[in-house]
Amino acid sequence: MSGADTGLRLPPPLAAGAAALGTELPVIQAGMGGVATPALAAAVSSAGALGTVALYKSDRALASGLVAATARATPAVFGVNVIPEVAGTLLADQLRAVLDAADRELVVNSYGLPPVPFAREVREAGHLLMVQVGTAEDADAAVAMGARAVVLQGTDAGGHHLGTLPVRQLLARTAERRLGVPLFAAGGVHRGADLLGLAALGASGALCGTAFVATEESGAHPAYRQALTVAGPGDTVTTDRFSIGWPGRVHRVLRSPVTEAAEPLPAQLIAWTTVMGARRPVPRGSAAAPTLEAEGRVDEMARYAGAGVGHVDAVLPAATVVARLRDELRGAIRTDAEAFGGAR
Template identity: 55%
Template sequence: MTQLAARLGLELPLLQAGMGAVAGPGLCAAVSRAGAGGTLALYKEPPARAVRLVREVAAATGRPFGVNVVPEAAGPAACLDQLRAVLPELPRSAFVTSFGLPDADAAGAVRAAGHPLVVQVGTVADAGSALGLGAAVLVLQGTEAGGHLLGRLPVDSLLADVRARYPYALLAVAGGIATGRDLAGAVARGADGAMAGTLFVPAEESIAHPEFKRRVVEAVADDTLVTSLFDIGWPHRPHRVLRNPLTAATTAAATAKRAPATFIATTRVDGREHPVPRYSAAAPGAGTTGRIEEMAMYCGRSCTRVTARLPAAVIVARLGREYESARGNSSPRPTPRPTPRPNRLQERYR
C-alpha cells in the first residue's frame, strides 16, 4: 500500500490510463475489480453518451474507478459539459483524471463534487500549476510514453525534478511501466505509483482494433517513434505511435508534401458511421474498418515488455505479484520520506 493507493482507495498503486478508442466500460470495470485504478476514456464523447458509459461502469464494479478527460482535444467548453454531465453519476469513490491542465472551471467542478482530481503533466511548471488547481495526485509523463506527449523529459528526470520541488505531493509516473518490477523501480526512485496505457491496449476487454492489439504485442520499443503527423482533430501536440507506412517518410520535407487527407477508414459508434481522414488523431477501435495500418496506433516504449493478449484481471494480478516480490527483494529500500502532508498550494483547497 502506498499513500497514492490509499488516497484513491486502490489495492495496487497503479492507474490504467484513460485511452480514447481503447478504454471503454469493460476495460475500466475489469481493472477496477482487480484492485487497480480502472479509468474510462471520455475523450470527445458527447455528454449523453458519456453518461451511459459511466452508468455501465458503475453497474459493473463496486470498487473505485476513474473517468478521464482531455481538455486540449475536446476543447475546454466541451470538457466542462462532459464533467457536468458525468459528475452527478459518479459513485463517491470515483476519481477524475485529466490529460494536461484542466481550466479552473473544470478543476473547480471536480473539487466541488468531492472527487480526487488526478492531473497528468510533462513539465515541472505544469506540476506546480496542477497543484495550484487542487490536484490530489500528479501523473508525471515521460517521453517514453505512448500517445500524446506533454513534455520533453524522460520520466526519471521529470520525477527527480518534481520530487525535489514538491516533496509531499502524491506522484505517479507514466511512460515505461509494463511490469511490477518497473513499478517497484519507480517507487524506489520516489514515485508513489504509476499509470500504464500501452500495457492495457491488448487486454481482452480493451476495445482497440484487433490489428492494433496484435501490433502492440509484437512491437519492441524501437518500432515506436515520436511524430506530429496525426494532427487532424488534435493539432500541435507530438505523439508516440507505432511506425507505419505513413511514418516511414516523416522527414520535414515529406511531411510538407504529404499524401492528401482523404478518408481512409470508417468508425461505427452507436450505429452511426464516422469517416476517418488520413492523418486523423483517432486510433483504430473495434468498430473501425478500412486502412487500419495507416491509422495512429499510439504505443509507448514499454511495448517490448507487453507480449500477450490477456484478461485485465490477469495483467493486474501478475503485475501485483511482481511488484510485491520486487519490493521484497529491492535493495536499497526506498528512501524514507517524511509523512506526507499537503503542500501550501494544496492546503488552500482543502
C-alpha cells in the first residue's frame, strides 16, 4: 500500500478495490493521451491512489521512456494505459516496452477489449490486467480473457465512449452478473460521497479523469485547465465532431463553436501540437486534446470533460485532489454510520 497510514477505514467493497490495486484509496486516474504524463501519474500514485501514464500513440522507444520516467518519480504502484483501437500495430511494441521497462508489478489498463494474446502476455508477465468497457457483455468478455479488474465507463464520463448507458445503470446491470472481480465506475465521480454511493451499487472504486486534467502536473494546456474550472453542469455535450484520428466513437467534451455549429465546420488548420516528438498540424475536428505543446485556437480543439465538471473549481496539485477525495470519503462514511455494517 502506498502512502502513510491515514486511518481511513473503507467499507468492504471499497477495501476490496484498494487491495486489488495495491493502493490506499480505490481511485484510478484515467489514462488520458497527452494529458496523463509521468509527472501526473507519479503524483497521484505517491498520494495514495493509482496514477496512470498514457501510451496513446507512442512508439516503443517513447513508451519505454514514459514507463521508466514514471517509475523513477514514484516508489508506488502505477498503471499504464493503452488504447488498442487507436494504437493499431503500435500496440505490440507498446507491450514490449512496458514489459521491458517495468521494475514492479504494474496495472495495465486497456481502453476497450485488447487482443487475447495481449491479455495473455500481460498475465504471464505478472502484471494486473484491467479492462475498460461500456457494456455488461464486454465486462463478461474481459473477465473471460483474464482481467482482474474491470472499469465500467458511463456516458457521463469525459472522452470517447464505449457504450450508451450512464454509469449507474451500467454498474447495476453489470454487478448483478457477479463476475468475481472488482468493478470500478467511470463517469462524473468528483467527491467522496460519489464513491460511497457507487459502492452501494456494487462498485469497488472509481476511475476519474476530469478532476485530474485540472491539476498542476497535468499535460493539459493551461487554457484547457482554466476552462474546466469555470464550466458548469450544462457545459459539456456528447458529440461526434472530433473524429479525425479516432473515428467511430462519440465523445463528451466542453461546448465550443465546433460543437454548437448547426453543421460541421470545415476541417481547416486551427492549431499545431507535438505528437511522438514531431510537430504536427491539428485540423478542426481532430481527436487531439490541447496539451502543453499546443499553439493556436485551443478553444476549438477537443477539450474532453465529464458531466461532473461543475465540481472542478481550481487548478490544484494532484496530491490535493487525492487528499480531498480521501477526506470527503472519510466524512461521508462517518455521516452514514449505518452504511456497510457501520464501517467508520
